[in-house]
Every structure is written in structure tokens, then in C-alpha cells.
Amino acid sequence: MTVKLFDTTLRDGTQREGVTLTIEDKARIARRLDTLGVHYIEAGFPASNPKDLEFFRSFEQPELGHAKLVAFSRSRRRGVAAADDPAVSLLTELSAPVACIVAKSWDFHVERVLRVSPEENLKSVRDTVAYLVEAGKEVIFDAEHYFDGFRANPEYALAVLRAAAGAGATTLVLCDTNGGTLPTELKAVVSRTVQEFPGVEIGIHTHNDAGCGVANALAAVEAGATHVQGTANGIGERCGNCDLITTIANLQLKMGLRVVSDEQLARLTETANYISELVNITPDAHRPYVGRSAFAHKGGLHVDGITQDPRTYEHVPPEAVGNARRMPVGELSGKNTVRRKAEELGLDPGDVTAVLRAIKQKEHEGYHYEAADASLALLIARTTGEARRLFTLESFRIISEKRADGETTVEATIKLVVDGKRVISTAEGNGPVNALDAALRRAIEPHYPELRNIHLSNYKVRILDEHRATAATTRVLIDSTDGKKTWGAVGVSENIIEASWQALVDSLEYGVNGVTREEG
Numbered sequence: 299m300t301v302k303l304f305d306t307t308l309r310d311g312t313q314r315e316g317v318t319l320t321i322e323d324k325a326r327i328a329r330r331l332d333t334l335g336v337h338y339i340e341a342g343f344p345a346s347n348p349k350d351l352e353f354f355r356s357f358e359q360p361e362l363g364h365a366k367l368v369a370f371s372r373s374r375r376r377g378v379a380a381a382d383d384p385a386v387s388l389l390t391e392l393s394a395p396v397a398c399i400v401a402k403s404w405d406f407h408v409e410r411v412l413r414v415s416p417e418e419n420l421k422s423v424r425d426t427v428a429y430l431v432e433a434g435k436e437v438i439f440d441a442e443h444y445f446d447g448f449r450a451n452p453e454y455a456l457a458v459l460r461a462a463a464g465a466g467a468t469t470l471v472l473c474d475t476n477g478g479t480l481p482t483e484l485k486a487v488v489s490r491t492v493q494e495f496p497g498v499e500i501g502i503h504t505h506n507d508a509g510c511g512v513a514n515a516l517a518a519v520e521a522g523a524t525h526v527q528g529t530a531n532g533i534g535e536r537c538g539n540c541d542l543i544t545t546i547a548n549l550q551l552k553m554g555l556r557v558v559s560d561e562q563l564a565r566l567t568e569t570a571n572y573i574s575e576l577v578n579i580t581p582d583a584h585r586p587y588v589g590r591s592a593f594a595h596k597g598g599l600h601v602d603g604i605t606q607d608p609r610t611y612e613h614v615p616p617e618a619v620g621n622a623r624r625m626p627v628g629e630l631s632g633k634n635t636v637r638r639k640a641e642e643l644g645l646d647p648g649d650v651t652a653v654l655r656a657i658k659q660k661e662h663e664g665y666h667y668e669a670a671d672a673s674l675a676l677l678i679a680r681t682t683g684e685a686r687r688l689f690t691l692e693s694f695r696i697i698s699e700k701r702a703d704g705e706t707t708v709e710a711t712i713k714l715v716v717d718g719k720r721v722i723s724t725a726e727g728n729g730p731v732n733a734l735d736a737a738l739r740r741a742i743e744p745h746y747p748e749l750r751n752i753h754l755s756n757y758k759v760r761i762l763d764e765h766r767a768t769a770a771t772t773r774v775l776i777d778s779t780d781g782k783k784t785w786g787a788v789g790v791s792e793n794i795i796e797a798s799w800q801a802l803v804d805s806l807e808y809g810v811n812g813v814t815r816e817e818g
């Protein structure tokens with residue numbers, strides 16, 4: 299059995315609140331989906347807005363190597379011929395070889411929304427499909443609200459499909475438009491429909507309002523559907539559409555249906571993240587298959603199992619979908635995790651039990667090492683006596699002055715001993731951490747010139763026990779880079795300056811000791 303993949307990220311996906319794409323972004327996403335191996339790319343609704351129309355005028359079928367370009371529209375309005383309805387006739391002026399036409403298949407909608415007779419709706423479907431087939435288009439027919447319609451009046455829902463198939467539609471797509479159908483019912487309806495239309499391709503288009511978008515698409519395939527519609531990362535109106543990324547992995551790795559090549563499947567993670575970037579939605583780390591945490595093993599017992607054989611806690615190999623295994627270290631870790639992490643960081647873990655105890659104690663105090671690899675490496679090195687301090691602090695003082703004219707100035711003074719010499723240095727900054735960083739660097743940079751290449755790239759603050767208001771504990775995470783590598787450091791205190799100081803010192807100490815040693 300062959301299953302065709304129909305991606306509608308660029309049409310139904312853009313119906314998600316907050317998503318809007320430029321013509322260039324649409325083109326970039328279309329090319330990426332083509333490389334992934336989807337069979338159809340529905341790129342917009344040209345009658346809806348000038349941008350979609352311009353897209354179809356500027357981006358034509360030859361730009362795609364494999365996928366067919368699809369333009370979307372609706373069945374003709376009441377009282378006009380298909381040729382005289384601009385939303386329909388427009389499709390014949392475009393080069394996209396495939397037209398996807400949506401029409402009502404629930405009699406309730408026909409009566410309440412279209413306000414036409416059931417017969418007039420059937421005629422509209424017939425006229426629209428026939429007109430586009432006559433114009434040389436491959437017509438895919440989206441039966442809107444098919445499952446609600448089938449529940450209310452199965453004969454009418456089937457009659458709508460018959461009208462489309464009779465007029466030449468190649469694929470009849472059963473849409474769970476409101477997304478409320480559950481898999482058992484959906485599968486039975488698809489099965490019955492497949493029997494009614496021997497030889498006609500049946501498709502499925504599901505929404506995720508009951509959390510069953512992907513499950514419903516898979517159930518439909520089990521029932522005989524051979525065309526699956528969905529969007530990258532499941533973006534779409536309300537709760538979204540069937541996530542085509544998860545669906546591709548499930549069809550191929552779980553159901554044994556070869557929808558893309560192995561090389562294409564190995565690009566799934568990269569494709570999902572690329573599209574997240576372009577639609578400007580932070581990728582959910584916990585997405586099945588492609589999330590950053592999809593193969594992150596945190597529990598000590600799990601890491602132990604994975605170390606023996608990855609199949610103990612992984613349902614598929616992460617590489618199959620282009621993802622990677624990770625083992626974050628924290629309070630739920632065991633000795634095996636620490637050994638692996640130390641190995642990864644190029645450190646001798648020494649007394650693993652002592653290191654593990656130190657990590658758990660620190661996590662109990664509010665430290666969090668998953669994103670703070672530099673602080674973790676230093677904690678291991680300090681516990682095993684391997685760490686080399688850059689300096690010894692005597693004291694620091696920060697003065698923040700707010701003037702009557704609204705100006706604020708911050709000045710930091712630091713006293714420390716570096717290479718046996720006492721140094722006092724003062725610097726100004728646009729905030730306390732900035733001033734402290736500047737004063738510290740001024741004091742120690744002559745002794746560690748490599749610090750000139752190390753910059754702080756991100757500074758994040760998290761309040762751990764908000765109910766304590768201004769007395770709450772603060773966790774600061776600082777990311778640093780030397781232009782080639784980045785690393786994270788953490789500090790925790792009830793005093794935000796102290797928390798920042800700890801993270802700052804770890805950042806610089808790891809930058810000088812850790813990174814230079816790794817590269818040397």
C-alpha cells in the first residue's frame with residue numbers, strides 16, 4: 299500500500315493564531331517540504347488575499363523537484379456558475395497543477411451557513427469539480443465536517459462524496475474539521491466510506507481539538523485511507539492539525555509504510571526545527587520524535603539501561619529521525635550518568651559517589667545543571683580536586699546611583715589576588731552585573747589574555763520560590779561563547795548579585811580552563 303503525504307502548513311497551518319508568513323518564507327518552507335519527500339504541498343488560498351495570489355504567480359511547479367503544488371479554494375457560491383465565481387476561476391489562471399476544493403458535507407452547515415438546499419450544494423460540488431477537471435487540474439476534494447455530517451445524516455455525507463467523485467475528483471478527503479471525533483468512531487466511518495468508493499483514493503484530514511489528530515490519521519490509514527493531510531509540527535487553527543512530522547515517523551517506523559526514503563526520514567528533526575524557526579514558534583522540546591528532549595534520558599535507572607542497550611528505553615533509534623540521545627545530569631541521576639557525563643566533558647570523575655552527592659545537594663539548593671555544562675564540569679573538577687581557580691576574591695562592592703534627572707549609573711569595585719598579586723579595579727556598567735563583569739575582567743585580563751575572546755551571550759534569571767516575594771531565591775543562568783563554542787553556567791542565591799557573580803565566575807573559569815584545555 300502506498301500512502302501519499304499532503305502538507306497544508308502553508309494554508310491550514312497559517313490559520314493558527316499568530317502565524318503569518320511572507321512570500322519568501324512560504325517558498326523556503328515549500329522547498330524544504332519538497333526535500334523531505336511530501337507528495338503534495340498546499341501553499342495557500344489564492345482568492346483569500348493578495349499575498350497568497352502573488353505566491354502562486356511567483357512560485358511555480360518547476361521550483362519543486364518531487365511534490366505537486368496545490369492551490370486551495372471552496373465550492374462555487376450559490377446562484378453563480380463556477381466559471382463566474384472568481385474564487386474558483388482564479389485557480390484556472392494559475393500554474394499549480396492541483397486544486398483542492400473544500401465543500402460542506404454536513405447538512406446542518408448547508409442549511410445554517412450556506413443557506414441553500416441540499417440539492418443546490420450537491421450541484422455546486424459537481425459544477426466546481428467538473429469545471430476544474432475540464433480546465434486540466436487534478437482535483438482533490440476536502441469534505442468539510444465529514445464525520446459530524448456522517449453522524450447526522452450518512453446518506454447526505456456520502457452523496458456529497460459521490461457528487462465530487464462523479465465529477466472527476468481523484469481523491470476524496472474526509473475532514474474532521476471540528477477535531478472532536480475519537481479514533482474508534484473515525485475508523486469505522488472511514489472503513490465504511492472506503493467500501494462505498496472502490497478504486498477511489500480516500501484521504502484523511504484531522505484536527506487536534508480532542509488531542510487525537512495524529513491517532514485519527516493513523517486509524518484512517520488502518521481503515522484504508524491512502525492520502526494523509528497534516529501540517530509541520532501540527533500548527534493550525536485552534537488546537538492545530540494532525541502533525542505530519544509525527545505522522546511520517548509513525549507511518550514509516552511503526553506501520554511499515556514507506557512514505558519517504560531513509561535519508562529523508564533522517565532529515566525530519568532538521569525540517570521540523572527549520573519550519574518552527576520560520577513560523578516563529580519556539581520548538582516544543584517534547585515533540586514526539588523530533589523534540590530536543592525526545593531522546594533525553596534523565597532518570598538514573600533509565601541511563602543505566604540505555605548504557606547496556608539503547609533499546610531498553612528508546613522506542614526507535616534517534617538517528618532514524620535525525621535526532622540525538624542526551625543524558626541530562628541532575629537530582630534524578632545515578633552514578634552511570636555521572637561517569638558518562640564526565641567522559642563527555644573529558645574529566646576524570648574520581649569518586650563518583652562523592653560527585654553525585656555534591657550534584658544532588660546543589661540541585662536541592664536550587665542549582666540546575668541541565669543547561670549549565672560549565673558549572674557541572676567545574677563542580678566535578680572541584681569535587682575531585684582538579685579545579686584551578688583563576689583568582690582569590692577579597693571583596694567587591696557595587697554602587698547604583700539614581701539621579702533626579704532619571705539617569706542611573708552603576709559602578710563596581712573589586713579587590714582580589716591573582717598570580718600572588720593584590721589587584722583593585724573599578725569599572726562602570728549599564729547594570730550591576732555588567733559593571734562587575736567589567737571590573738573583574740579589568741583585574742584579571744592581563745593574566746589571562748584569552749578572556750578577550752570570551753563574551754557573555756545570554757543572561758537569564760528565574761525566581762525559584764516566588765511566594766517569598768523580594769526574599770525569594772534567584773537562579774541565574776549565563777551563556778558564554780568564544781566564537782566557536784558556547785557554554786552555560788549557573789548561580790543560586792537569595793541575592794541576585796551573588797547568584798550572578800557565581801555564574802559569571804564559572805563562565806570565565808570554564809572559558810579559561812575548560813575550553814582552552816579541550817582545544818589544546
Ligand SMILES: CC(=O)SCCNC(=O)CCNC(=O)[C@H](O)C(C)(C)COP(=O)(O)OP(=O)(O)OC[C@H]1O[C@@H](n2cnc3c(N)ncnc32)[C@H](O)[C@@H]1OP(=O)(O)O
Pocket residue numbers: 310313343345346347372373374375376400401402411412413442475
Ligand atoms: C475548514 C477550512 O479550513 S476551510 C478554509 C477556511 N479558511 C479561511 O476562511 C481563510 C481564508 N478566508 C478568507 O480570506 C475569506 O473568508 C474569503 C475570502 C474566503 C471569503 O470572504 P468573504 O467573501 O468576505 O466571506 P466571509 O468569509 O465573510 O463568509 C463566507 C461566505 O462564504 C460562504 N461559504 C462558506 N463556505 C462555502 C463553501 N464551501 N462553498 C461556497 N460558499 C461558501 C458562506 O456562506 C458565506 O457566504 P455569504 O457571504 O453569502 O454569507
Ligand SMILES: CC(=O)C(=O)O
Pocket residue numbers: 310400440441442443473474475476503505
Ligand atoms: C478543509 C479543512 O481544512 C477542514 O475541513 O478542516
